Amino acid sequence: xxxxxxxxxxxxxxxxxxxxxxxxxxxxxxxxxxxxxxxxxxxxxxxxxxxxxxxxxxxxxxxxxxxxxxxxxxxxxxxxxxxxxxxxxxxxxxxxxxxxxxxxxxxxxxxxxxxxxxxxxxxxxxxxxxxxxxxxxxxxxxxxxxxx
Numbered sequence: 001x002x003x004x005x006x007x008x009x010x011x012x013x014x015x016x017x018x019x020x021x022x023x024x025x026x027x028x029x030x031x032x033x034x035x036x037x038x039x040x041x042x043x044x045x046x047x048x049x050x051x052x053x054x055x056x057x058x059x060x061x062x063x064x065x066x067x068x069x070x071x072x073x074x075x076x077x078x079x080x081x082x083x084x085x086x087x088x089x090x091x092x093x094x095x096x097x098x099x100x101x102x103x104x105x106x107x108x109x110x111x112x113x114x115x116x117x118x119x120x121x122x123x124x125x126x127x128x129x130x131x132x133x134x135x136x137x138x139x140x141x142x143x144x145x146x147x148x
Contacts, residue, residue: 003123003139004040007074008113009050010129011143012043015070016051016063030143035073037148042124043074044116046109077116087115090137101133114138 007015015031017024034041048071055063090111094100101110114137117124124138131140 002037002039003125004042004120005034005146006042006044006077006113006117006120006124006126006138007047008126008128008130008134008140008143009047009109011127012047012051012067012070014129016055016060016066018062018066027143030146030148031073033148034146039148040122041074042077042117042120043070044077044113045079046112046116048076050109077120079112079116080119083112083115083119086118087112090114094136099136110134111137 011027014024014027031041048067052064052067055067087108091101091108094111101108110133113126114134117126117138125146126134126138126140127143127146128134128140129142131142134140
């Protein structure tokens with residue numbers, strides 16, 4: 001069984017790009033191929049928030065419509081108390097190890113995303129544009145390397 005694909009904000013940002021240029025077309029085709037192959041694709045609530053807040057700020061209505069359609073295509077994963085408590089543990093572990101993932105006062109969406117993925121309780125891979133920052137917590141790959 002193939003790992004569940006958990007989307008990070010980088011790929012979701014590309015998926016919400018309404019332009020018909022090479023990268024947005026490629027990532028939309030990639031997502032369609034994953035879904036056609038029967039792969040479970042997850043949109044974590046923290047990622048929806050990270051992408052949505054900027055789209056709202058910039059009044060990008062067509063991109064917001066694409067994000068809303070992604071919520072229907074992928075499985076939406078709400079933030080839970082268990083995920084937030086695990087995120088606090090991950091954040092503290094990273095700080096104590098001297099490898100913080102965000103500035104001291106930052107909410108740190110990366111650890112929340114990792115915790116959401118871990119609490120699924122199934123094999124996962126986070127589809128991202130920067131696997132290094134997440135791979136210390138959860139299996140992560142550049143989205144272009146994840147096959148359907």
